[in-house]
Amino acid sequence: MSRGGRHAVAVHTGDCTHGGASRAKPISREQALAALAAHLEPCTICRPDRDLGML
Template sequence: MYDLPPDLDRLHTLRTWHAMWLDRIDQAIKAAEQQEREARQAHERRAAAPPPPPSWMIGVHQLSNTPEEVHVGGCIMWAHRRRKTVTREEARRLLADGLRACQFCKPDAELGLLE
């Protein structure tokens, strides 16, 4: 036959050994399919709903890393520059301390600091 042992004991041993490996392979296939399914679902969730923009940002100087201007989160005027997300309270404090407000998105008006 195919280089199989002729006696029954060794044939049963081979059968058991191969059954064990088939079970391990089946478990590995199930785990890989589950990982693939979860990765696909995660990718679909990310593609379906982009994260909302942060509520408040400050433009940061390229070299000195100091705040330059406060922006509403969706402002695109500093989209190409460095920026940092800040809380509403921090944005209010920075504006109150004299940091410049973006003239396009007007965060000072959004925060109710203009009279």
């Protein structure tokens, strides 16, 4: 998944301190679900897959 010419590395929750706030770009719930469904890694700290009900 690409955002602004850069490829995403992981999906994080909005309040994750591990997401690198200077590099992180907000996405919608639907975009996060699609990214996780496409096998983009969820952050192991904030677990967005759990929060989005994908576990």
